[in-house]
Amino acid sequence: MEDERDGIYVTPVGESNPGDVASFWARYLRALGSAPSPSVPSAWCFGDTVELADELIELVVRGPKRATVGSVAEYEADGDPLPAVGDLSIVTDGLMRPRALLETTEVRVGPLSSVDEQFAWDEGEGDRTRVSWLEAHTWFFTRAYARMGLEFHPRIPVIFERFAVRYHED
DSSP states (O other), rough: OOOOETTEEBBBBBOOOOHHHHHHHHHHHHHHHHOOOOOOOOEEEEESBBBHHHHHHHHHHHHHHEEEEEEEHHHHHHTOOOOTTTOEEEOOTTTOOOEEEEEEEEEEEEGGOOHHHHHHHHHOOTTTHHHHHHHHHHHHHHHHHHHHOOOOOOOOOEEEEEEEEEEEEO
């Protein structure tokens, strides 16, 4: 199934390969000089399409992206815990290949509309203004809420998360 935005078709992402994720984690531990660990962080991608995931992971490994936002409703629907400071996660590209290890450094839950200029800047997308950030995220969360059978409104609860890149591969 494909979706369309501004005349551009976008392809939904799939699932990460546990073997690829475990190999990435092992490479990180070797680079760190640490012993192997059976505890592999969860893997996910930014966005909900191959194209968006690819664009956003490049902003992480080559650019300014050091923040992200997620819908509380999506975490609840998926049965996932909300991010917490100190969490590690493996982020993939659109083909679900592991690319970066992130550590959550700050978390705030609040309405989508409560985003400030600094967070929009730190997310590193578009022209990095609050106005363009709200436009892009309204589009994204309207689609996400529709998929869950929910109605979007500007005050949906979201998780504003800042992170540090601990390791990445090209």
